[in-house]
Amino acid sequence: MSVHRRSPLLVRALVLTAAATTALSVTAGGSAQAAPGAPGTPDLRDVKAQVEQLYDEAERASEKCNAAQEAQKRLQSETALLQGEVAAGQDQLNQLRGDLATVAGAQYRGGGMTQTAQLMLSSDPESYLARARTLGQAAERQRETLHELVSRQRTLDQRRTETAGKLAELDQARRSLAENKQQIQQRLAKAQKLLNSLGAAERARMLVQDANDAERRATRGTDRLDLGTTPAASERGAAALAAAVRMIGSPYVYGSTGPRAFDCSGLMYYSWRQAGVTLPRTSQAQAFAGQRISLSEARPGDLVIFYRDMHHVGMYAGGGVMVHAPYPGAKVRYESVNAMPVAGVVRL
The missing domain is CATH 3.90.1720.10 (endopeptidase domain like (from Nostoc punctiforme))
Structure with missing residues (x-):
């Protein structure tokens, strides 16, 4: 080595x-504060220990704050995506409902006679049969549309539930962010108050001593x-x-x-x-x-x-x-x- x-x-x-x-x-x-050792002067070692403890607590809160910020960004993106899906899903649902209403109206206007009776009374049976096949196809499409409508409604309901959940998580992340920021500020304010209790020379000496201690540990x-x-x-x-x-x-x-x-x-x-x-x-x-x-x-x-x-x-x-x-x-x-x-x- x-x-x-x-x-x-x-x-x-x-x-x-x-x-x-x-x-x-x-x-x-x-x-400037009283000289070291004077009555009422805070003990440097005690202040240093308390400040380090406060900084440690602030760092814990800071990492939680960072996590809350990341969660907020992620949730905002996910919520926006879900809200877009809900809006698009609602448009599709409205279109399907419109299609069904059109078909239902046409059937209503066609009257209530059975297909057999309509065939017997028709002056052009071949044309009627062609129309009947078309109506049968339309009915099948109607059933498919209805099935799709039900399926899309379920999907839309699920997306709305997911969106509500994400919004609740986002609200929690925002509150957590605010709480941890407050904790950081409180710890830093307390630490600064302790540092202010020292004289300028003592504060400088504490910082230099801390750097020297770190160097001594790093260089053995x-x-x-x-x-x-x-x-x-x-x-x-x-x-x-x-x-x-x-x-x-x-x-x-x-x-x-x-x-x-x-x-x-x-x-x-x-x-x-x-x-x-x-x-x-x-x-x-x-x-x-x-x-x-x-x-x-x-x-x-x-x-x-x-x-x-x-x-x-x-x-x-x-x-x-x-x-x-x-x-x-x-x-x-x-x-x-x-x-x-x-x-x-x-x-x-």
């Missing part, structure tokens, strides 16, 4: 992370990033990883799929799109997008799914290291796959 010098991209990620603290301190608002405490020499499982996997690495330093934004900002599953979605593969939108769905393998079998480009509910995902880069979008305030970066509990590895 070869050892590489510190990746310029990793250094770029750390520099950008440190630089971002200035912007965060401005948006956090408020004047050295100043070198070792991704090993194991090749990607496929050319597309290599292309996807290259795309993800190019995004190192990009900000984390909930619901984003690039090209300038990403959430965790959005980074995977974007990177694999650059390799010509369209992934599902959420980490939970991405967990079932390919072949499940063990972490010991992971190769560059494979997806690494985290937590029991699979609400976080990264891309394996080699040497026990992944590329992922962590959470707000932290940029896309290298990270050890052992930083979070692994739920599974997926090869596409």
Whole structure:
């Protein structure tokens, strides 16, 4: 396993992370807080732990929000298609009913005599027989039309029921989307309030420390990033990883799929799109997008799914290291796959 010098991209990620603290301190608002250790000053470790917990809860809600958005798009398309089928079916039904009404009117005007009586009274029996055969054919067509009418009515009723069901699902998806967006906003507001309780210097120090901790985990405490020499499982996997690495330093934004900002599953979605593969939108769905393998079998480009509910995902880069979008305030970066509990590895 070869050892590489510190990746310029990793250094770029750390520099950008440190630089971002200035912007965060401005948006956090408020004047400088009391010095660390002063009475009433929040403990940095406690704030960090609470903020991380809130970000984790927000990410769970974000992945549910992404799923609700995808469901909404799908249901809108399916509902529109069904509504079109219902409209077309109703037009066909109206036409068939018109045809039956025309035939029924002609029969009524023909009177009530039996065909035998009409034949006996006819001055031109041969013409009458020809007309009778035509009437028989018309009656057969009428029976066929009636059968088709009943069949189309059943189909139309079924489509209307399906449409009503899809509309109900669509309504549920919209409500779920709104609820999860509200949860995200609430968690982020609480996290921002906690960050605002710190001084600007403390906020900056926390972000830099977080980036340094990620680097230390990725480099195993050295100043070198070792991704090993194991090749990607496929050319597309290599292309996807290259795309993800190019995004190192990009900000984390909930619901984003690039090209300038990403959430965790959005980074995977974007990177694999650059390799010509369209992934599902959420980490939970991405967990079932390919072949499940063990972490010991992971190769560059494979997806690494985290937590029991699979609400976080990264891309394996080699040497026990992944590329992922962590959470707000932290940029896309290298990270050890052992930083979070692994739920599974997926090869596409």
